[in-house]
Amino acid sequence: MGYTWPRWVFPDGFERGTGYFYYMTKYKDEKNLDIDVKLNTPATELITDDSGAVTGVVAVADDGTTYRIHSAHGVLLATGGFSANSEMLAKYDTQWGIEEGQQVKHDNSPGNTGDGIRMAEAVGAALDGMENIMMFPMGSVNDTNDVSGVGIFNGSSNLFVNTKGERFVDETASRFEICHAVFAQEVPMDFVITDNLNSGLADEDEAAIQKAIEHGSLYRGDTIAELAEAMGVEPATLEATVAQYNEACRTYHDELFGRATFADGSEIVEAPFYATPQNPVAHITIGGIVTDPDGHVLDAEGNAIPGLYAAGETVSGSCGISAFAYGRAIAKNMVNAAK
Ligand SMILES: Cc1cc2nc3c(=O)[nH]c(=O)nc-3n(C[C@H](O)[C@H](O)[C@H](O)COP(=O)(O)OP(=O)(O)OC[C@H]3O[C@@H](n4cnc5c(N)ncnc54)[C@H](O)[C@@H]3O)c2cc1C
Numbered sequence: 001m002g003y004t005w006p007r008w009v010f011p012d013g014f015e016r017g018t019g020y021f022y023y024m025t026k027y028k029d030e031k032n033l034d035i036d037v038k039l040n041t042p043a044t045e046l047i048t049d050d051s052g053a054v055t056g057v058v059a060v061a062d063d064g065t066t067y068r069i070h071s072a073h074g075v076l077l078a079t080g081g082f083s084a085n086s087e088m089l090a091k092y093d094t095q096w097g098i099e100e101g102q103q104v105k106h107d108n109s110p111g112n113t114g115d116g117i118r119m120a121e122a123v124g125a126a127l128d129g130m131e132n133i134m135m136f137p138m139g140s141v142n143d144t145n146d147v148s149g150v151g152i153f154n155g156s157s158n159l160f161v162n163t164k165g166e167r168f169v170d171e172t173a174s175r176f177e178i179c180h181a182v183f184a185q186e187v188p189m190d191f192v193i194t195d196n197l198n199s200g201l202a203d204e205d206e207a208a209i210q211k212a213i214e215h216g217s218l219y220r221g222d223t224i225a226e227l228a229e230a231m232g233v234e235p236a237t238l239e240a241t242v243a244q245y246n247e248a249c250r251t252y253h254d255e256l257f258g259r260a261t262f263a264d265g266s267e268i269v270e271a272p273f274y275a276t277p278q279n280p281v282a283h284i285t286i287g288g289i290v291t292d293p294d295g296h297v298l299d300a301e302g303n304a305i306p307g308l309y310a311a312g313e314t315v316s317g318s319c320g321i322s323a324f325a326y327g328r329a330i331a332k333n334m335v336n337a338a339k
Contacts, residue, residue, distance in 0.1 A: 011023055038059065038061065038067070040061060040062040041059045041060065041061040041062070041067065042059060042060065042111075042115060043057040043058065043059045043079075043115065043116075043119065044057075044058050044059060044060055044115075044119075045057065045058040045119060045122070046058075046075060046119050046120070046122070046123050046308070047068065047070065048123055051306070052123070052124070052305070052306070053074075053305075053306035053307040054074055054075050054123060054305060054306065054307035054308040055070055055071060055074075055075075055307055056068065056069050056070040056071050056075065057069050057071075057075055057119075071307075073307075074306070074307035074308060074309060075307060075308055075309065076295070076309040076310065076311060077116035077119065077120060077289065077297070077308070077309065077310040077311070077314055078116070078310070078311050078312045078314065079111075079112075079114075079115050079116030079117075079314050080108070080109070080111065080112040080116070080312060080313045080314055081108070081112050081114065081117075081284050081285030081286075081288065081313040081314065082112060082113060082114025082117060082285050083106040083107075083108040083112045083133075083282040083283060083284055083285055084106050084108055084109065084110050084111065084112040084113050084282075085112070085113040085114045086098075086102060086103050086104045087100075088113075088114045088117075088118075089104050089133060089282055089285075090102060090104075092130040092131050092133070092287070093131060093133055094131040095131065095133070096133065096135060096179075096183070097183070098133075104281075104282050105139055105279070105281040105282065106139075106281050106282035106283070107136060107139050107140075107281045107282075107283055108282070108283065108284065112285075112313075114285070114314075116288075116289065116310065116314040117288050117289055117314055120289045120297055120305075120308065120310065120314075121289075123305060123308065124299045124300070124305060125289050125290065125297045125298070125299060125305060125308070125310075126289075126290040126298055126299055126300045126302075127287065127288065127289060127290065127316065128287055128288070128290050128316040128317070129286055129287030129288070129316045129317060130285075130287035130288070130316075131287065132285070132286035132287050133282060133285050133286070134175065134176070134282075134283045134284045134285070134286055134319070135175065135176070135179040135280040135281065135282060135283055136175055136179070136280065136281055136282075136283035137160075137175055137178040137179050137182060137190075137278065137279075137280050138192070138278045139278060139279055139280060139281030139283075140217060140278065140281075141189055141216075141217075141277040141278060141279050142215060142216055142217055142277075158171055158192045158193065158194055158198070159171065159192070159193040159194070159241070159242065159245045159268060160178070160190050160191070160192060160193075161190060161191050161193055161233070161238065161241055161275075162182075162185045162186070162187070162189075162190050162191075163185070163186070163187040163189060163190070163191075163232075163233065164186075164233065164234070164237060165228060165231070165233035165234055165237040165238035165241055166237060166241055167241055167244065167245065167256055167257065168181055168182075168184075168185060168190070169181035169182075169257060170254070170257040170258060170259040171259060172259055172260070172261050175283075178280075179280040182279065182280050183280065188279060188280070189277060189278065189279040190277075190278060190279070191219075191231060191233075191275040191276060191277050191278070192275065192276045192278060193227075193238075193241075193242065193245075193268060193273065193274070193275050194268060194273070194274050194275075195268045195269060195270045195271070195272075195273050195274070196270040196271060196272055196273075196274075197265065197269075197270045198265075198266055198268070199274045201274060216277070217276065217277070218274060218275070218276055219231050219274065219275040219276075219277075220272050220273070220274055220275075221271075221272060221273050222271045222272055222273075223271065223273070224238055224239050224242050224268075224273055225238070225239060226273075227273040227274070227275055230275070231275050231277075242268050244256065245267075245268065246267040246268060246269065248262065249262045249266050249267045250267060284313060284319060285313065286316070286317070286319050287316045287317075288310075288313065288314045288315050288316040288317075288318070289310045289314055289315050289316060290315075290316055291309070291310050291311075291315050291316075292304065295309040295310060295311055295315075296308070296309060297309060297310050
């Protein structure tokens with residue numbers, strides 16, 4: 001939910017980003033490359049010559065040392081987006097109501113502060129699509145980068161309820177639609193409800209489950225009514241909601257929200273029952289620096305800025321057309337036309 005095509009890229013043998021560094025370091029060592037990697041030394045500024053060409057960067061290390069690093073071949077910006085920069089989110093947002101001074105929760109790395117975008121803009125780069133900020137509905141309510149030890153993420157089987165215990169959205173809708181629906185609730189948060197079978201917690205270590213419960217990241221009950229009480233929700237309301245959801249799972253007919261896909265066996269029937277509180281968080285940013293297909297950074301007239309390149313999330317549109325508001329409209333029209 002959120003991209004043009006399903007895609008998943010990860011380094012062989014690793015689940016997360018550390019794998020990229022493993023292979024990068026291995027390659028560097030095997031080839032005996034003379035590359036000096038400076039950790040905790042963020043670039044702060046681009047260096048340009050008299051003609052405006054980019055010839056290096058200024059970077060400041062944790063210990064206060066300032067480096068002026070010159071490059072014969074130019075500079076490649078690969079500094080990600082600006083999900084972790086509330087000020088920039090408020091400046092560019094047009095769809096989520098983010099206000100100046102608001103601290104926006106995010107689930108990205110704390111380094112995603114839009115530095116590359118700001119450095120490029122300072123030397124004349126054009127920016128595009130900056131208002132296209134992707135929120136993600138399943139952020140932790142307690143601590144966005146929290147590892148509680150237990151996580152429920154079983155997209156096709158889950159039921160989302162608001163703080164009154166009522167369904168409020170088609171749970172298989174796009175992350176944009178779900179986030180907007182959450183923000184429209186009286187309290188802008190919700191719970192994922194699931195059961196022993198669908199939660200993936202049946203074989204989970206009890207100590208990890210307890211830790212998550214104590215942390216407020218998970219609620220558990222032997223009946224739906226007991227779960228509702230733990231969540232602070234009216235038991236009869238949650239029971240009625242679960243009954244409606246189970247009926248929709250069984251009949252593939254969701255009279256409330258028209259949800260069309262349910263995994264087989266996704267009824268919420270087997271105790272214990274679980275709820276995870278969640279709220280939308282800034283996830284990735286879609287707009288950014290304008291480049292040509294070869295990665296040259298372009299100015300407002302479409303001319304390449306000599307010596308400046310950009311790649312990845314810092315570039316406008318690298319996350320695919322459907323992440324743009326207009327892209328989603330095109331996709332929706334295509335789906336409607338195909339019906
Ligand atoms: C929780 C989460 C789940 C995701 N899941 C998926 C998925 O399933 N599939 C998918 O395709 N995409 C997914 N994405 C999106 C994907 O992670 C990003 O699109 C991708 O990581 C962008 O890669 P990048 O190299 O451009 O930037 P990043 O991976 O963000 O790396 C940028 C790096 O630059 C560093 N940096 C920033 N400023 C400076 C500076 N001034 N000087 C030096 N370094 C700096 C940052 O600290 C960071 O380490 C997910 C994103 C999140 C947050």
